[in-house]
Amino acid sequence: MADSLTQLETYLYEHIPLSVALGVKAVEASCHQVVLTAPMTPNINHKQTAFGGSLHAVATLACWSLMYLNLKEFPHFTDIVISKSEVNYICPVTTDFTVECSIENQSDWLKVESILYKKGIGRLRLNAKIYQDGKLAVDYWGEFVAIRRKK
Amino acid sequence: MADSLTQLETYLYEHIPLSVALGVKAVEASCHQVVLTAPMTPNINHKQTAFGGSLHAVATLACWSLMYLNLKEFPHFTDIVISKSEVNYICPVTTDFTVECSIENQSDWLKVESILYKKGIGRLRLNAKIYQDGKLAVDYWGEFVAIRRKK
Numbered sequence: 001m002a003d004s005l006t007q008l009e010t011y012l013y014e015h016i017p018l019s020v021a022l023g024v025k026a027v028e029a030s031c032h033q034v035v036l037t038a039p040m041t042p043n044i045n046h047k048q049t050a051f052g053g054s055l056h057a058v059a060t061l062a063c064w065s066l067m068y069l070n071l072k073e074f075p076h077f078t079d080i081v082i083s084k085s086e087v088n089y090i091c092p093v094t095t096d097f098t099v100e101c102s103i104e105n106q107s108d109w110l111k112v113e114s115i116l117y118k119k120g121i122g123r124l125r126l127n128a129k130i131y132q133d134g135k136l137a138v139d140y141w142g143e144f145v146a147i148r149r150k151k
Numbered sequence: 152m153a154d155s156l157t158q159l160e161t162y163l164y165e166h167i168p169l170s171v172a173l174g175v176k177a178v179e180a181s182c183h184q185v186v187l188t189a190p191m192t193p194n195i196n197h198k199q200t201a202f203g204g205s206l207h208a209v210a211t212l213a214c215w216s217l218m219y220l221n222l223k224e225f226p227h228f229t230d231i232v233i234s235k236s237e238v239n240y241i242c243p244v245t246t247d248f249t250v251e252c253s254i255e256n257q258s259d260w261l262k263v264e265s266i267l268y269k270k271g272i273g274r275l276r277l278n279a280k281i282y283q284d285g286k287l288a289v290d291y292w293g294e295f296v297a298i299r300r301k302k
């Protein structure tokens with residue numbers, strides 16, 4: 001468990017340097033769920049709440065990481081790109097925050113994998129959530145595309 | 152002109168520290184248009200293109216700045232919050248990038264100002280664009296809310 005967290009953090013820090021500036025840490029990193037945290041200090045805004053761009057960026061990293069972990073063992077090398085995202089900022093985030101992204105139904109992932117295998121491209125819409133005092137504060141949706149690399 | 156750019160940059164760097172990590176610079180800062188740039192190095196991803204979270208964050212800063220500049224002289228002190236955003240990543244950004252956010256029709260802003268004056272709250276949907284080699288690469292929409300502070 002600790003190994004998978006360190007591996008994911010190391011990958012993010014080395015390949016996406018903004019993850020270092022955001023102060024991202026991994027607290028869960030499985031094929032079912034990725035949970036990332038980030039501290040308030042580097043992500044604060046003029047109202048002493050978390051900057052909307054930071055909340056979106058950590059949510060994007062959580063969803064991207066979940067795709068990455070699921071595709072890691074895929075027999076064909078794949079690239080992951082984000083094609084669109086939407087975010088609802090429901091209430092302000094005023095403390096260090098945690099982003100949770102899960103694949104609710106394993107069958108959703110199996111469908112993506114099957115289409116990716118047949119057609120070389122698969123899309124998955126992923127949801128990430130940030131709670132503040134037990135209440136949903138940020139609701140993020142991102143569409144991620146896995147593309148098989150040409151030989 | 153140079154003064155307004157430095158003032159905006161100084162405000163962003165002091166109040167939203169992620170703007171420093173993103174490497175944001177202001178190249179236009181008027182009530183009609185805000186143009187921000189960011190370098191590739193701190194915003195790169197594993198595919199040597201710009202990280203989607205960075206593109207969204209700089210677009211958010213450009214739109215937020217345009218609201219801020221328009222509200223600066225407003226007779227009632229106001230807060231600006233972002234309520235939602237959507238972004239379409241149309242093609243990869245592979246170089247230092249520029250984000251442009253404009254108020255197309257001045258009448259749109261006058262409506263917001265009038266509602267804000269009467270009801271204490273005004274909403275504006277702003278668009279920010281990033282071009283790559285003359286082609287639209289990132290299309291961002293954000294809904295920003297100006298709220299009159301209670302006395």
